[in-house]
Amino acid sequence: MKIYLILFVFIAFSLSLYSADLIQENFSSYPAIPAGWTITGTQTSAWHIAGTTHTGGTLGEAYLGFSPSSTGTTRLISPVFDSRKVHDMTLTFKHLLDDYSTTNTYTIGVQISTNLTSWTTLWSVTGSSSIPASIETVSIPYTNGISEHTYIAFFFTGNNNDLNYWYLDDVLLTYANTLGYGIWPPDIYYPVGTIVVPHGYTMTIDPGSCFYFGDTTNLLVLGRLIVNGTETQHVNFLSVNMSSYWGGINFIYSDATDSSIVNYANIGKSKSSGIYADHFSKLRVSNSTFNTNIDSGVDGGCMHLVNSDIVVNNCTFDINTSDFHGGAIYSYASNFIFNRCNFKYNQSSTSSTIDVTLGNITMNDCNLTNNTTLEAALCLTNVPSATLNRCLIANNSNNGVNLIGSNLYINHCDIVNNVATAVVMDIVSACNINSSIIYANGATQIINNHANTSIFISYSCLQGGTSGVGGAGISSSYFLSNLSANPLFVSPTAGLNTSYNALIADWRLQNASPCINTGSPVTLDLDGSISDMGIYARQCSPMISFLADVTPDQGHQLDLRWKRSDIDVSFIPNIFYSVWREGASKASTGTRVANMSTFKPSKNISDYYYTNGRSVWYYLGQVPAVTFTDYGLIIPTAQDSSTTGTHGITVMVIFHYTTGIFQSITRYGYSVDNIPPDAARGIALESYSPSQLKLKWNPIATGTWAGNSYPEVNLITYRVYGSINPNFIPSPSNYIMATTTPEAVLTRRAESRFFYRIIAADSQ
Numbered sequence: 001m002k003i004y005l006i007l008f009v010f011i012a013f014s015l016s017l018y019s020a021d022l023i024q025e026n027f028s029s030y031p032a033i034p035a036g037w038t039i040t041g042t043q044t045s046a047w048h049i050a051g052t053t054h055t056g057g058t059l060g061e062a063y064l065g066f067s068p069s070s071t072g073t074t075r076l077i078s079p080v081f082d083s084r085k086v087h088d089m090t091l092t093f094k095h096l097l098d099d100y101s102t103t104n105t106y107t108i109g110v111q112i113s114t115n116l117t118s119w120t121t122l123w124s125v126t127g128s129s130s131i132p133a134s135i136e137t138v139s140i141p142y143t144n145g146i147s148e149h150t151y152i153a154f155f156f157t158g159n160n161n162d163l164n165y166w167y168l169d170d171v172l173l174t175y176a177n178t179l180g181y182g183i184w185p186p187d188i189y190y191p192v193g194t195i196v197v198p199h200g201y202t203m204t205i206d207p208g209s210c211f212y213f214g215d216t217t218n219l220l221v222l223g224r225l226i227v228n229g230t231e232t233q234h235v236n237f238l239s240v241n242m243s244s245y246w247g248g249i250n251f252i253y254s255d256a257t258d259s260s261i262v263n264y265a266n267i268g269k270s271k272s273s274g275i276y277a278d279h280f281s282k283l284r285v286s287n288s289t290f291n292t293n294i295d296s297g298v299d300g301g302c303m304h305l306v307n308s309d310i311v312v313n314n315c316t317f318d319i320n321t322s323d324f325h326g327g328a329i330y331s332y333a334s335n336f337i338f339n340r341c342n343f344k345y346n347q348s349s350t351s352s353t354i355d356v357t358l359g360n361i362t363m364n365d366c367n368l369t370n371n372t373t374l375e376a377a378l379c380l381t382n383v384p385s386a387t388l389n390r391c392l393i394a395n396n397s398n399n400g401v402n403l404i405g406s407n408l409y410i411n412h413c414d415i416v417n418n419v420a421t422a423v424v425m426d427i428v429s430a431c432n433i434n435s436s437i438i439y440a441n442g443a444t445q446i447i448n449n450h451a452n453t454s455i456f457i458s459y460s461c462l463q464g465g466t467s468g469v470g471g472a473g474i475s476s477s478y479f480l481s482n483l484s485a486n487p488l489f490v491s492p493t494a495g496l497n498t499s500y501n502a503l504i505a506d507w508r509l510q511n512a513s514p515c516i517n518t519g520s521p522v523t524l525d526l527d528g529s530i531s532d533m534g535i536y537a538r539q540c541s542p543m544i545s546f547l548a549d550v551t552p553d554q555g556h557q558l559d560l561r562w563k564r565s566d567i568d569v570s571f572i573p574n575i576f577y578s579v580w581r582e583g584a585s586k587a588s589t590g591t592r593v594a595n596m597s598t599f600k601p602s603k604n605i606s607d608y609y610y611t612n613g614r615s616v617w618y619y620l621g622q623v624p625a626v627t628f629t630d631y632g633l634i635i636p637t638a639q640d641s642s643t644t645g646t647h648g649i650t651v652m653v654i655f656h657y658t659t660g661i662f663q664s665i666t667r668y669g670y671s672v673d674n675i676p677p678d679a680a681r682g683i684a685l686e687s688y689s690p691s692q693l694k695l696k697w698n699p700i701a702t703g704t705w706a707g708n709s710y711p712e713v714n715l716i717t718y719r720v721y722g723s724i725n726p727n728f729i730p731s732p733s734n735y736i737m738a739t740t741t742p743e744a745v746l747t748r749r750a751e752s753r754f755f756y757r758i759i760a761a762d763s764q
Contacts, residue, residue, distance in 0.1 A: 020174045020175055020176065020192040020193070021172065021173070021174050022081045022083075022086065022089070022173040022174065022175060023078050023079070023081060023152065023171060023172065023173035024171070024172050024173075025037075025078075025170075025171045025172075026057065026058040026060055026169060026170050026171075027049050027060040027061055027062050027168075027169060028058060028059060028060040029049065029060065030049040030050055030051045030060045030061075031048070031049050031050065031051070032049060033047075033049055034049075035079070036078070036079025036080070037076065037077065037078060037079060038076075038077045039074070039075070039076055039077070040074065040075050040077060041072060041073050041074035041075050041155075042070045042071070042072030042073065042074050042160075043068050043069060043070045043072075043074055043160060044074060045068060046064055046065050046066070046067065046068060046069070046074070046160055047062065047063070047064055047065075047074070047076055048062070048063055048065060049061070049062055050062075050063060052167070053169075054096050054133065054165075054167045055094035055095055055096045055133045055167050055168070055169040055170070056094060056133045056169075057094045057169030057170040058169065058170060060169070061167045061168060061169045062076060062154075062167070062168045062169070063165050063166060063167045063168065064076075064156055064160060064163075064165065064166045065160070065164075065165055066100065066160055066161050066162075066163060066164055066165070067161070069159060069160045069161035070159065070160070071158065071159040072157070073155055073156070073157045074155065074156050074160070075111070075119075075153040075154065075155045075156075076153060076154045076155075076168070077116070077151050077152070077153045078151055078152040078153065078171075078173075079151075080149050080150065080151055081150050081151075081173075082147075082148050082149075082150065083114075083142075083145025083146060083147055083150040084145070084146055084147060084148055084179070084181070084182065085178055085179045085180075085181065085182075086142060086145055086175045086178070086179055087142045087175060087176070087177040087178055087179040087193075087194075087195075087196045087198075088139075088142070088175055088176040088177045088193070088196075089139070089140035089142070089145065089173060089174070089175045090137060090138070090139055090140065090173070090174050090175070090176065091110060091122070091123075091137070091138040091140060091152065091171070091172070091173045092135060092136065092137050092138075092170075092171075092172045092174075093110075093135070093136055093154075093168055093169070093170060093171045093172070094133065094134070094135050094136075094168070094169045094170045095131065095133075095134065095136060095166065095167060095168050095169070096131060096132060096133040096134070096165075096166075096167045097130055097131035097163065097165075097166045097167075098130055098163065098164035098165045098166075099128060099129050099130040099162075099163055099164070100161070100162055100163050100164045101128060101161075101162040101163075102128055102129065103128055104128055104158070104159065104162040105126055105127060105128050105158065105162075106126070106127075106128070106156065106157060106158025106159065106160075106162055106163065107124055107125065107126040107155075107156070107157040107158060108124065108125050108154075108155070108156050108157075108166060109121055109122070109123050109124025109125065109154075109155055110122045110123045110124070110138055110152065110153070110154055110155075111152070111153045111155055112140060112144045112145070112150065112151070112152055112153075113150070113151050113153065114145070114146075114147035114149060114150050114151075115149070116151060119153065119155075120144050122138050122140055122144070123136065123138040128162070142179050142196075142198070146179070146181065152173060154168055175192060175193075176192070176193045177192065177193035177194045177195070177196050177217075178191040178192050178193060178194070178195045178196070179195075179196060179198070180195040180196055180197035180198075180201070180203035180219065180220075180221070180225070181197065181198070181201045181202075181203055182202075182203070182204070183204045183206065184203065184204065184205045184206060184209060185206050185209075186206050186207060186208035186209050186233070187209055187210075188209075188210045188212070189209065189210065189211045189212070190212050190214075190240065191211060191213060191214075191217065193214075193217050194217045194218050194219070194220050194247070195211075195217075195218075195219045195220065196220045196222070197219075197220065197221045197222055197223045197224065197225055198222055198223055199222045199223050199254075199255045200223055200255065201223040201224070202223055202224040202225075202226065202256070203221075203223070203224070203225050203226070204226045204228065205225075205226065205227050205228060205229075205235050206228055207228055207229050207230045207232075207233035207234075207235065207264070208229075208233040208234075208235070209235050209236070210235070210236040210238070211235075211236065211237050211238070212238055212239065212240040213237070213238070213239060213240060213246035213247070214240050214244070214246065215239075215240075215244040215245065215246065216246070216247055217246055217247055218246060218247030218248050218249065218250050218270075218272070219237065219248075219249045219250065220250045220252065221249065221250065221251045221252070221254065221260060221280075222252055222253065222254060222255075223254060223255070223256055224254065224256035224258060224259075224260050225249070225251070225260045225261070225262070226260065226261050227261065227262040227263055227264075227265050228261075228263060229263050229264025229265050229287070229288075230264055231264060231287070233264075234264045234265060234266050234288075234289075235264065235265045235266070236265070236266045236268075237249065237265060237266065237267045237268070237270075237274075238266070238268050238269055239268075239269035239270070242269075244269075245269050245270060245271030245294065245296070246269065246270050246271070247270060247271065247272045248267070248270035248271075248272050248273050248274050248275060248276055248293070249262075249267065249270075249274065249275050249276070250272075250275075250276045250277075250278075251275070251276070251277040251278070251280035251283055251308070252276075252277075252278050252279070252280065253278065253279045253280070254280050254281075254282070256282065258282065259282035259283060259284050260280075260282060260283050260284070261284050261285075261286075262275075262283075262284070262285045262286070262288055263285075263286050263287055263288070264286075264287045264288060265285075265288040265289075266288065266289045266291070267288065267289070267290050267291075267293065267302075268289075268290070268291040268292050268293060269292055269293065270293045270294070271293075271294050271295070271296040272295065272296055272297070272298055272304075273293065273295055273298055273299075273300045273301065273302060273303055273304040273330075274290045274293040274301075274302045274303065274320075275290075275302065275303045275304070276298070276300075276303075276304045277303070277304070277305050277306065277308035277310060277334075278306045278307065278308065279306070279307045279308060280308045280309075280310075281308060281309045282309065283308065283309070283310045283311075284310070284311050284312075284313075285310065285311070285312045285313070285315060286312070286313040286314055286315065287313070287314045287315065288315045288316075289315065289316045289318065290302040290303075290315065290316070290317045290318070290320060290328070291316075291318045291319055291320070292318075292319050292320065293320045293321075294320065294321045294322070294323075295321075295322045295323065295324055295326075295330075298324070298330075299322060299324045299325040299326050299330035299351075299355065300322060300324075300325070300326040300328070300329055300330030300331075300355075301320035301321050301322040301326065301327050301328055301346060301347075301348075302317050302320045302328045302329060302346075303326075303328070303329045303330070303331075304326075304330050305329070305330065305331040305332065305334040305336060305359075306332050306333065306334065307332070307333050307334060308334045308336075309334065309335045309336065310334065310335075310336045310337075311336070311337045311339075312336065312337070312338045312339070312341055313338075313339045313340060313341075314339070314340045314341065315338075315341045315342075316341070316342045316344075317329070317341065317342065317343045317344070317346060318342075318344055318345055318346070319344075319345045319346065320346045320347075321346070321347045321348075322346075322347070322348045322349075322350075322351070323348075323349050323350065324348075324350055324351065325348070325350065325351040325352070325355040325379075326348060326351060326352065326353070326354060326355035327346035327347045327348035327351075327352070327353045327371060327372075327373060328343050328346040328353050328354055328371075329343075329353070329354040329355065329356075330355050331354075331355070331356045331357070331359055331361070332357050332358060332359070333357070333358040333359050334358075334359040335359050335360045335361070336359070336361055336362075337361070337362045337363075337364070338361075338362070338363045338364070338366050339363075339364045339365060339366075340364070340365045340366065341363075341366045341367075342366070342367045342369075343366070343367065343368045343369070343371060343377075344367070344368075344369050344370050344371065344503060345370050345371065345372075346371045346372070347371070347372045347373070348371075348372075348373045348374060348375075349374060350374050351373065351374060351375050351379060352373045352374075352375045352376045352377060352378060352379035352402065353368055353371040353373055353376075353377045353378065353396070354368070354377070354378045354379070355379045355381075356378075356379065356380050356381065356383055356386070357381040357382060357383070358381075358382055358383065358384075359383065360383065360384060360385045360386065361380075361383065361385075361386045361387070362386070362387045362389070363387070363388050363389070363391050364389045364390065364391075365389065365390045365391070365535075366388075366391045366392075367391070367392040367393075367394075367502075368391070368392070368393045368394075368396065368400075369392065369393075369394045369395050369396070369502035369503055370394075370395050370396070370501065370502055370503060371396045371397065372396075372397045373396060373397055373398050374398065375398055375399060375402055376396070376398055376399035376400060376401055376402040376424070377393050377396040377398075377399070377400055377401065377418070378393065378400070378401045378402070379401075379402040379404070380401070380402065380403050380404065380406035380408060381404040381405065381406060382404065382405045382406060383406035383407065383408075384406075384407060385407055385409075386406060386407065386408045386409070387408075387409045387411070388408070388409070388410050388411065388413050389411050389412060389413070390411070390412045390413065390535045391413045391414075391535070392413070392414045392416075392502070392507060392535055393413065393414070393415045393416075393418065393422075394414065394415070394416050394417045394418065394502040394505070394507070395417050395418065395500070395501070395502035395505075396418045396419065397419050398418070398419060398420045399418060399420045399421045399422070399423075399424050400415040400418045400420075400421070400422045400423060400441065401415065401422070401423045401424070402424045402426065403423065403424065403425045403426065403429040403431060404426045404427050404429065405426075405427040405428060405429055406429050406430075407429065407430045407431075408429070408430070408431045408432070409431075409432045409434075410423075410431065410432065410433045410434065410436050411434050411435060411436065412434070412435045412436060412519065412531070412533070412534060412535060412537075413436040413437075413534070413535065414436065414437045414507055414534045414535050415436070415437070415438045415441070416437060416438070416439050416440050416441065416489075416507070417440050417441065417492070417500070417502065417505075418441045418442065419441075419442045420441065420442050420443050421441055421442075421443045421444060421445065421446065421447050422438045422441045422445045422446055423438070423445075423446045423447070424446075424447045424449070425446070425447065425448050425449055425450065425453045425455065425471075426449050426450070427450065427453075428450055428452050428453055429450075429453050429454075430453070430454040430455070431453075431454070431455045431456070432455075432456045433455075433456070433457045433458070433460050433462075434457075434458050434459060434460065434519075434520055435458075435459045435460060435519035435520045435523075435531055435532075435533050435534070436460045436461075436533060436534060437460065437461045437487045437515060437533050437534040438460065438461070438462050438463065438468070439461060439462070439463045439486070439487055440463065440492075441463075444464075444468065444469070444470035445462055445463050445464060445468035445469070446462070446468060446469045446470065446474075447469075447470045447471045448469055448470065448471040448472045448473060448474065449471045449472065450471075450472060451472045453472065454478075455469065455474050455478065456478045457469075457474065457478065457479050457480070457482055458479075458480040458481055458482065458520065459480070459481045459482065459518065459519050459520045459521075459533065460482050460483070460519075460533060461482065461483045461484070461485070461487045461514070461515050461533050461534070462482055462483075462484060463484060464484060465479075465482065465484040466479050468484070481518075483514055483515065483518065483533075485514045486514075487509065487513055487514070487515045487533070487534065488509060488510040488512060488513040488514070488515075489505070489506065489507050489508065489509065489510070489513075490506035490507070490508050490509070490510055491505055491506045492505060493510075507534070507535060507536060508536045508538070509532060509534065509536065509538055511540070511567050511657070511659060512659055513532075513538075515532055515533035515534055516532050516538050516540060517529050517530045517531075517532060517540075518530070518532070518533060519531035519532050519533045519534075525537040525538070525539065526539055526543070527539040527540065527541040527542070527543050527565075527662075527664070527665075528541060528543065528664060528665030529541045529662070529663075529665075538566055539563075539565065539566045540565050540566060540567055540655070540657075540662040541565060541655065541662040541663055541664050541665075542562045542563060542564060542565050542577060542631070542653045542654075542655050542662070542664045543562060543563040543664060543665075544560070544561070544562045544651070544653060544664050544665070544666075544667040545561050545562055545563050545630070546559065546560070546561040546562075546632075547559070547560050547561075547651060547667045547668075547669035548669060549669070549670070549671045549672045549674070550634060550671070551672070551674045552674040552675050552705045552706075552710075553673075553674060553675065553710070554673055554674075554675055554703065554710055554711065554712060554713045554714065554762075555637075555640035555671050555672055555673030555674070555713065555714060556636055556637050556638075556639075556640060556671055556673075556713060557634050557635070557636060557637065557671055558634070558635050558636075558637060558649070558651075558669050558670075558671055559632065559634060560579060560632060560633050560634070560635050560651060560653075560669075561630060561631065561632040562577070562630070562631050562632070562653045562664060563629065563630060563631075564625070564627070564628060564629055564630070564631060564655075565625075565655040565657070565662055567655070567657055567662075568625045568627055568628075568655065569627055570627060571625075571626055571627055572625070572658065574600070575624070575625040575655075575656060575657060575658070576622050576623060576624050576625050576656050577622060577623045577624075577625060577631060577653055577654065577655055577656070578599070578601065578619065578621070578622045578653070578654045578656060579619075579620040579621050579622065579623075579633055579635055579651065579652075579653055579654075580610075580617040580618060580619055580620060580651070580652050580653075580654065581617065581618050581620055581635070581649045581650065581651055581652075582615055582616070582617055582618075582649065582650040582651075582652070582666070583609070583615075583616040583617065583618050584616075585616060589607065590607035590608060590609050590618075591605060591607060591608050591609070592608075592609060592610060592611075593608050593609065593610035593619075594610075596610055596654065596661050597656075597660050597661050599656065599661075601619065601622055606619060606621075607619070617652065620633075620635045620636065620651075621633055621635065625655070635651065637649055637670065637671040640670075640671050640672055640673045640714065641670045641671065641672050642763065646670040647670060648668050648669055648670030649668070649669065649670070650666050650667070650668050651666065651667050651668075651669065652664055652665075652666045652667075673713075673714055673762050674705070675703035675704070675705045675710050676703055676760075676761070676762070677700045677702070677703050677712055677716050677760040677761065677762050678700050678702055678703055678704055678709075678760070679700075679760065680697040680698070680700060680718065680742075680758040680760055681697065681698045682696075682697050682698035683695070683696070683697040683756075683758065684696045684697070685756070688745055690748075691747065691748055692745050692746065692747060692748060693745070693746045693747075693748055694743060694744070694745055694746070695720065695743065695744045695745075695746055695756055695758075696742065696743045697718075697742050697743070697758060698742060699716075699742045700712065700716050700742075700760050703762075712762060714762040714763045715740060715762065715763040716740065716760055716761070716762055716763075717738055717739075717740055717760070717761050717762070717763060718738065718739050718740070718741075718742065718744075718758055718759070718760055719735065719737075719738045719758070719759045719761065720735075720736045720737050720738070720739070720744050720746075720756060720757075720758055721734045721735055721736060721756070721757045721758075721759070722734055722736050722746075722749075722754060722755065722756045722757070723754075723755055724751050724753060724754055724755070725755070726755045728755065728757070730757050730759055736756075
């Protein structure tokens, strides 16, 4: 009977270390039991540490002997170790069992516990025969751990007198991968193997964490991942050294009910796509950077999406490479939305920067610039619905967009300065281009390769007009309200210039651009004008931001404020803003303005008006344009608000520039007399006739607010009330009359005493 339970030397476990060993023990401390090991159960004194090599291991072994003997369970228990972030544990050990009875049975084995009370058997042998020197390997599921206090035990159940010895040596507990579970505080992590987030579990990463992965390892998400980076503290996922690549973040068949979130992360140096999503329907990525990722045997340098749904906001995809499809993105049968993302300097030797097959896509406010591709910056194959809103596709090494049996809506986009064609349509596809600029691409601007392909272009700037559509061309009935003139970008100004870096170009429109206010009239820009073509809408028109009564005052005044025109950024003499109110009919007197573009008001003339269709507009004043962000003017009204109505006015501001005018949208407002007239003073009552009395008082010409006196500008009405009660309250029952003069002729009363009160009110 010779067995001594083998236990292992405890090594502190930390994810910040490369070591994958949790326990390593060769019992070289004979005859003393190694530090941290304990013995429990029946006949603990039957366990020994000996300087032997019966198992074929290193010098020193643990063994359980036959004496003293008893019946029950005894255990040799390892030091405690932390298994909270341990996945795929493996226990190996050498042992030899010398049986004595050959007839009585007993059980030897390995167990695991997180509380030293409840034990789970991982491996066991029940019998009554010897076991020659051998090596055992035991795989341990992560679900048997996930505890800060975990123990491994070698156990014997039976009567130890039925054996001679059970020898144990070279105990090694390792783990191949890391368990992604719980909250990971800020730290620098060197994960062992792949981090696995199992089904039903959530891994949360705090701001400022940095993960360095070894070659071929990755972060595998079967449950839910939350990356809580911030603007100032990103979370980094990188390769452990510059010469190697890791496997990226893989989202596979998640059962999570809530979305996985990756926010403010840097994902770089992966070789199997920075993010790989397969049947993962809830993934949100925002404010993150994908840099120097490659694909190795898969499509998509940054992202590979299969039957997945994803929303990506405010991300940058920079210098990523694919030898297959999608230098940055490959998507198959997936639905995704990109908002405000930049794709630059990505490479694909066989396809495009973004390669989409099936599924639906939407891209809003995205830039695809300076990418090197064999085919196009964006390639859509059999995509039922794709939309590009306010996207820039510029300076790419081949085509801008390839359509293969797909439907695409291009709205307010710039597809410019690409080496080849802006849009190529193959097989039967449909493309609707609205309010966009397609100009200065190297070849024919659009190639329509099939007569059955549907193409509709409206309110856009297309170089060459209808001749800019090659192949099957475009029907004139599907080419509506378009321009072909130079759009006049700020820089470059004209012509193909692929050497001009699209990232430093200024794709805004010059003040004289024909694309300003010539986009679709169905939509308006922020300044209220008809939309501009292309991405960057100008705000040439001033925008009224505030129109309200001036208070406190005697009325007839409005406080008007407006935001400047975006042309008003440098001082130019004789540039100004004028303010106008709409009138009900054509003025009978005054100076008519025949051409508002050349209008220059004289300082001593204020009765200008002009007609705009059926409307008549009256001049209220002007303010010089001096590059202020905000402007304002106190403007008059003809009548204050009263019980008869608001009597408001409709106001417009016009910016007068050297090349023309820009009108704001109108705003309605009304004034109020906020200050009541002062109380009547100097009241006197005198005889006027045998049957009449005259009540007189001093005229009221002012009102008072916060101790200050203000001249009344509106007509004052005096209402007279009377009663035999000196403390009466004026009401309709004691109302006598109203007058606009400071006196009233009253009928004499029969009462011996009668009292009068006067209430003064302005007309508005």
